[in-house]
Amino acid sequence: MQNPTFDPINQPQHLNKETAAARQVEFAVLAIEAGHSDVAITLSGAAEEMLPGDPDVEISTSLRNAEKAVAELGRKAWIQVTNIERDWLKHRTEHLDARNDIRSR
Template sequence: MAYEPKQDQLVLDKEEAAMRQTHLAILAHESGDLDAAVTLAGAADGMLPENPTQNIFGRLRDDPAMAQLDRKDWIQVINWERDWLKHPTPQLPPTVTITALDAGFMIIRAMTKLPKWSDKMFAFKDWYMIAMTQPDTPEQKEP
């Protein structure tokens, strides 16, 4: 079978690249490729500056309720799936279970940095808000 890319190059600015990666993360999430969703959304999240009025990561990171935790440890908790997929992590278990909500959180994180959302992003946010409130959904059950 022959391989041929659809295009030879792609010119993007950071916002366009983050938007595309977030869209691809949603498509990966939808198809069950949760590891790819986390990786793509994590990349998109890291590309753009924080939006002080919407950035969910910044709010969690700086939450006064978490003041008793070491800041570095708290950030590791927030980023653990992304970091497990992206870096050597001998301090973490050799296998990981990524739930739809875990991957969804990373996608929402990326979306909060984008200045505008597509219809697909609004639909994803609607799914995520409902999924978060249903504790008996399969992706939240312990194995």
């Protein structure tokens, strides 16, 4: 993967859904490699929702099926954790704390 840059773009970007989703995934991979789980979760989730796909291979399904976390917390509790983190990152969440600790699991 070529390292993307944040240099100013002086011309329009011509994107389709597939290209935009692929760019989000590329940046999500860079973010996770750098230890920025919050950015990786947000970008990969956005890319996942842009295109039709098989739910069995989606990132959110893989995260929900994380064996170590399911064994430690139980499936129901683990899904609640992943949903809270996703919602906190993606939506206005006045009902949740203004601060959140997100860890790689």
